[in-house]
Amino acid sequence: MSMGNDPFAILTKLRPPYNVLVLLCATFALSLIGTIFFCFTNTINDAILSNMVIRNNSVAYDMWRRPSVQPLMKVYLFNYTNWEDVKERRAKRLHVEEVGPYVYSQQLERVNIKFDKDKLSYNERNDFRFLPEESKGAHFDQVNVPNLPLLGVISKAKDMQINGFAQMTLNTALNFGNHPDAFVKLPVHRFLWGYDDTIIDTAKPILSLQGKLNFKKFGLLVTKNGTVSERLTINTGEVDKDKMNIIQELDGREYLPYWSSRDCNSIEASDGTIFPPSMLDRNKTLYVLYTNLCRRLPFVYENLQLHSRFIADGVQLMRYRMPLDVFDDPAHNAANQCFCELDTGLCPPRGVINVTACAMGAPALASFPHFYLGDPMLREQVTGLKPNPELHKSYLDIHPTLGIALNGKSTLQLNIQVRKTPMYTSLSFLDDGLILPVAWIDMGVDELPETLRSLVYHGTYSTAAVQLGLTVICIISLIVSGICLFVLFVRRRQKPCATVKKITEAELKPQLS
Incomplete structure (x- = not known):
């Protein structure tokens, strides 16, 4: 078929x-x-x-x-050139000259690490190394600076209202201490990283400071070199990536104990290195916790930046800047009312914030450098201050996908307030309430390692x-x-x-x- x-x-x-x-x-x-x-x-x-x-x-x-990444810390000091003239009534106002910068590289290491599910607790250990080739001045430069231990001890004694016998004992100790004057002349490296001062040792038992001072020698930055006492707990992002690197606890507390409102005491913020990408919204405010300022500080979106380090790669970064009114008084920024004194309601002048609670009781205040954007009265009390808007900005440049801060700058100034009592005569030639600028610090990143640049490119x-x-x-x-x-x-x-x-x-x- x-x-x-x-x-x-x-x-x-x-x-x-x-x-x-x-x-x-x-x-x-x-x-x-x-x-x-x-x-x-x-x-x-x-x-x-x-x-x-x-x-x-x-x-x-x-x-x-x-x-x-090793950030650079640039320290500018205010040298009081005529304090003896003011003391002898040959001059009416104190005059300062800015010296520096004295530049240090920072190597950060996180230690005492402990995991608990999606939480991670740790301490920070810093190692600062002086860079003479980057600095404008030598470590042994002599500067006339406010006697911070003396000012702090007298302020503490005023607050405690100690009895007459204790006052006499303390006054005798202050007059016969190794630094009895309102200002002291020191080499830069001693003033920053530690020097012997008998005032602190004498005041410890009288002012109940024993155990509260976590240093043997006094220095402006002595508590920042070595292991920092604060213990931070962050979210790892293991369960929720929207909380990655967000601080959950500080020394076991979920809120700060310093201020009068829950929002001002909040620690819900980043440490400034990594942010959850979901937070990188132009309409959202980022927060960075500054433990030495007793609070978190806001950063708001400004624009897109094609940074010089990434011009060849064409990588654009999101720039967030610190608001210019962040240190304003409540009359100009109502949100800052909660940072005033809780019992009296007294607020510092416009442009400064009180950080006494984070300075072991010393009458410390923070501001922008040279009192930039502060009350003009602050610059009239001390001559020689010259604010520079271009130099005194604080910002973060963040990768929009990875959430890593690849560039940034933080400029803050430390000040000390004169708080007098009739019992202690060493401050008699200074006005009560006078705010003395001490130093301002510029923290930033100048170089990125190749491994991080490669990560950014591929990311x-x-x-x-x-x-x-x-x-x-x-x-x-x-x-x-x-x-x-x-x-x-x-x-x-x-x-x-x-x-x-x-x-x-x-x-x-x-x-x-």
């Missing part, structure tokens, strides 16, 4: 190619899912961010524990290229498979149906013979 006339063979040839049809349908469905997946989600970015979660023994953990372009490539492949596959399916179904509908001719017994007999 001839197969050419076999009706069953004819029917087989007319069947549609089901294996091709199944393949096209599967390709179309997968391409559709992939297109939606890559076009409307940030899958690749989320995968990278999951690798930035601080897990034990991970690459992100190693980078966090001992950062390769910006490699991930975008991979996501774009997969999106294009899915779209092309969707279009091609869709066209093929359309053509196949159209051809099937246009093809005439096959008719099967009924073969009679008479016609079948000749073929069987």
Whole structure:
């Protein structure tokens, strides 16, 4: 029998190619899912961010524990050139000359680390190294600066209202101490990192300071070198990436104990190095906790920056700046009312904030350098101050995808207030309430290690290229498979149906013979 006339063979040839049809349908469905997946989600970015979660023994953990970035700390001191003239009534106002900067590189290491589910507790250990080639001045430069231990002890004695015998004992100790005057002449490195002062040792038992002073020698920055006492607890982002590197506790407390409102006592902030990318919204305010200022400070979005370090790569960073009214008095910034004294309601002048609670009881205040944007009275009391708006800005430049602060600058000034009592005569030539500028500090990052630059580049372009490539492949596959399916179904509908001719017994007999 001839197969050419076999009706069953004819029917087989007319069947549609089901294996091709199944393949096209599967390709179309997968391409559709992939297109939606890559076009409307940030899958690749989320995968990278999951690798930035601080897990034990991970690459992100190693980078966090001992950062390769070494910020520069530039210290500018105010040298009081005529304080003896003011004391002898040969001059009416104190005059200062800014000296420095004295530049130090900072190596941060996080120690005493303990994991608890998605929380991580630690202390910080800083190592500052003097950079003479970057500095404008030598470590042994002599400067006339306010006698901070003396001013602090007298202020503390005034607050405690100690009895007459204790006052006489303390006054005798102050007069016969190794630094009895309102100002002291010291080498720069001694003033910053520690010098012997008998005032502190004498005042400890009288003013109940024993155990509250975590240093043996007094220095402006002595508590910042070595292991910092504050213990921080952050969220690792393991469970919720929107909370990554957000501070949860400070020394076991969820709120600060200093101010009059829950918001002002809040510690919900970053340490300024990493922010959850979900927070990087132009309409949202970022917060950075400054433990030495007893509070967190806000940063608001300003613009996009093409930074010089990344011009060749074309990486744009989001710049957030500290608001200019952050240190204003309540009359100019109502939100700052809670930073005034709780019992009296007294507020410091515009442009300064009281940080006594974080200075072991010393009457310390913080401001922008040279009292920039502060009450003009602050600059009239002491001559020689010259605010510079370009130099005295504070900002952060943050990668919009990774949430890493790649550039930034923080400029803050430390001041001390004169608080007099008739019992202690060493401050008699100074006005009560006078605010003396001591130093201002510029913290910033000048260089980034190659490993971090590579991470930034790949986090910006490699991930975008991979996501774009997969999106294009899915779209092309969707279009091609869709066209093929359309053509196949159209051809099937246009093809005439096959008719099967009924073969009679008479016609079948000749073929069987």
